[in-house]
Amino acid sequence: xxxxxxxxxxxxxxxxxxxxxxxxxxxxxxxxxxxxxxxxxxxxxxxxxxxxxxxxxxxxxxxxxxxxxxxxxxxxxxxxxxxxxxxxxxxxxxxxxxxxxxxxxxxxxxxxxxxxxxxxxxxxxxxxxxxxxxxxxxxxxxxxxxxxxxxxxxxxxxxxxxxxxxxxxxxxxxxxxxxxxxxxxxxxxxxxxxxxxxxxxxxxxxxxxxxxxxxxxxxxxxxxxxxxxxxxxxxxxxxxxxxxxxxxxxxxxxxxxxxxxxxxxxxxxxxxxxxxxxxxxxx
Amino acid sequence: xxxxxxxxxxxxxxxxxxxxxxxxxxxxxxxxxxxxxxxxxxxxxxxxxxxxxxxxxxxxxxxxxxxxxxxxxxxxxxxxxxxxxxxxxxxxxxxxxxxxxxxxxxxxxxxxxxxxxxxxxxxxxxxxxxxxxxxxxxxxxxxxxxxxxxxxxxxxxxxxxxxxxxxxxxxxxxxxxxxxxxxxxxxxxxxxxxxxxxxxxxxxxxxxxxxxx
Numbered sequence: 001x002x003x004x005x006x007x008x009x010x011x012x013x014x015x016x017x018x019x020x021x022x023x024x025x026x027x028x029x030x031x032x033x034x035x036x037x038x039x040x041x042x043x044x045x046x047x048x049x050x051x052x053x054x055x056x057x058x059x060x061x062x063x064x065x066x067x068x069x070x071x072x073x074x075x076x077x078x079x080x081x082x083x084x085x086x087x088x089x090x091x092x093x094x095x096x097x098x099x100x101x102x103x104x105x106x107x108x109x110x111x112x113x114x115x116x117x118x119x120x121x122x123x124x125x126x127x128x129x130x131x132x133x134x135x136x137x138x139x140x141x142x143x144x145x146x147x148x149x150x151x152x153x154x155x156x157x158x159x160x161x162x163x164x165x166x167x168x169x170x171x172x173x174x175x176x177x178x179x180x181x182x183x184x185x186x187x188x189x190x191x192x193x194x195x196x197x198x199x200x201x202x203x204x205x206x207x208x209x210x211x212x213x214x215x216x217x218x219x220x221x222x223x224x225x226x227x228x229x230x231x232x233x234x235x236x237x238x239x240x241x242x243x244x245x246x247x248x249x250x251x252x253x254x255x256x257x258x259x260x261x262x263x264x265x266x267x268x269x270x271x272x273x274x275x276x277x278x279x280x281x282x283x
Numbered sequence: 284x285x286x287x288x289x290x291x292x293x294x295x296x297x298x299x300x301x302x303x304x305x306x307x308x309x310x311x312x313x314x315x316x317x318x319x320x321x322x323x324x325x326x327x328x329x330x331x332x333x334x335x336x337x338x339x340x341x342x343x344x345x346x347x348x349x350x351x352x353x354x355x356x357x358x359x360x361x362x363x364x365x366x367x368x369x370x371x372x373x374x375x376x377x378x379x380x381x382x383x384x385x386x387x388x389x390x391x392x393x394x395x396x397x398x399x400x401x402x403x404x405x406x407x408x409x410x411x412x413x414x415x416x417x418x419x420x421x422x423x424x425x426x427x428x429x430x431x432x433x434x435x436x437x438x439x440x441x442x443x444x445x446x447x448x449x450x451x452x453x454x455x456x457x458x459x460x461x462x463x464x465x466x467x468x469x470x471x472x473x474x475x476x477x478x479x480x481x482x483x484x485x486x487x488x489x490x491x492x493x494x495x496x
Contacts (some may be wrong), residue, residue, distance in 0.1 A: 048495075051351065051352055052351065053348065053496045054495040069351070071356050071359075074352060074353065075354035077352075079352045081348065081352075083345060084345075085346070085348045085352060086345075086346075086349065087295065087340065087343065087344025088344060089344075090344075098294065098295075099291075099349075101287040101290070101291070102284070102287060102353050
């Protein structure tokens with residue numbers, strides 16, 4: 001049994017208006033990896049490459065030591081995309097019976113239990129579900145396969161706070177087994193606090209930062225001030241009238257005087273300011 | 284996994300109204316046209332129209348992505364769908380044969396077995412050619428971009444028939460065909476059909492593997 005469930009190494013994808021420029025990260029067993037970044041950063045493209053839905057232009061992409069998209073690897077991977085992968089006219093109650101033959105470890109009982117727990121109406125058709133219910137249906141489908149690796153692309157979009165907490169709780173239960181692993185991409189970064197072990201920050205098709213979540217967050221701080229822009233290095237400086245704010249490396253905090261307020265940075269702050277810096281460089 | 288996918292695929296589109304209407308068309312042809320064997324040829328014709336139907340369903344239901352994340356190879360998807368379409372064709376052909384025989388009985392006519400065999404061979408050949416033309420296109424670019432291919436084989440055959448009639452080439456062709464032994468014609472039609480289906484599956488698999496889902 002390998003310790004790495006999935007590996008992306010120097011992944012390059014070239015599209016007319018977008019490129020992933022050599023990103024690398026891994027999903028070790030027993031780890032929840034959060035993939036964050038602004039819209040268009042490449043989160044979904046990276047996930048699609050990991051699932052073998054698109055062919056990369058370069059690099060190495062593996063799950064369970066097998067090439068991306070290999071059917072043996074997909075049989076061990078639960079997948080939650082931003083929309084349910086089911087026809088609108090299918091009834092929720094029949095979805096399990098339709099796809100069960102493809103999964104040797106499928107549990108219909110677990111599927112039904114999860115639908116009930118997540119309050120997904122079983123007699124409705126997939127097309128009649130709200131966006132949030134569709135995500136919950138995808139999660140129930142993914143977990144009924146008894147996967148080792150769970151990949152979620154923007155699972156919180158369209159969900160109310162109570163449902164987001166329910167999903168986070170289910171992911172934590174899934175992670176009770178130390179052989180499991182999760183990759184969750186999101187732009188609602190607050191939900192990663194207390195859930196993710198590692199963070200990968202994607203900005204403009206590149207990995208802007210990655211590492212254990214607490215280390216990534218603790219190496220940055222937010223600075224706020226008024227008047228002239230600071231001479232010290234600030235990442236993604238933003239102005240609002242006289243006020244300015246930006247992200248700094250914690251090691252640079254000594255360069256600022258008492259007139260500048262220095263706070264802890266959140267994941268959101270890191271994503272926003274690294275994104276702003278990237279946009280400035282691109283301009 | 285091929286059989287599992289074929290069952291899954293049939294379950295997804297076989298029970299739809301559109302599918303039932305095409306089978307009804309075969310029955311109507313068998314009842315309305317007094318020429319024996321026309322319903323069997325119609326079975327091949329409607330199958331060529333139906334080849335596009337599952338691809339339309341894939342796009343409406345975002346099923347292309349589902350096939351991409353299901354633990355089946357893309358080759359199994361192609362072969363499974365090909366088998367599902369062949370199953371649809373066989374259902375249409377059996378229905379057409381039954382209607383032809385029942386109508387002949389109702390009209391007090393005798394149907395020569397040779398006519399039925401030639402009709403089946405022609406339908407099979409037509410199906411093979413249409414699948415070889417259509418499946419690679421639909422698997423590579425999907426229904427929206429390839430939808431003209433849904434009607435292309437039927438239109439081309441109708442156009443060629445019209446052209447043959449307009450230029451007076453139809454009668455010599457019929458004479459030439461009449462000179463071919465029945466067994467050879469039937470075997471030729473079936474071989475062309477099977478070959479077309481095999482070529483369709485091989486080419487479509489190669490193209491589908493390279494498609495971003």
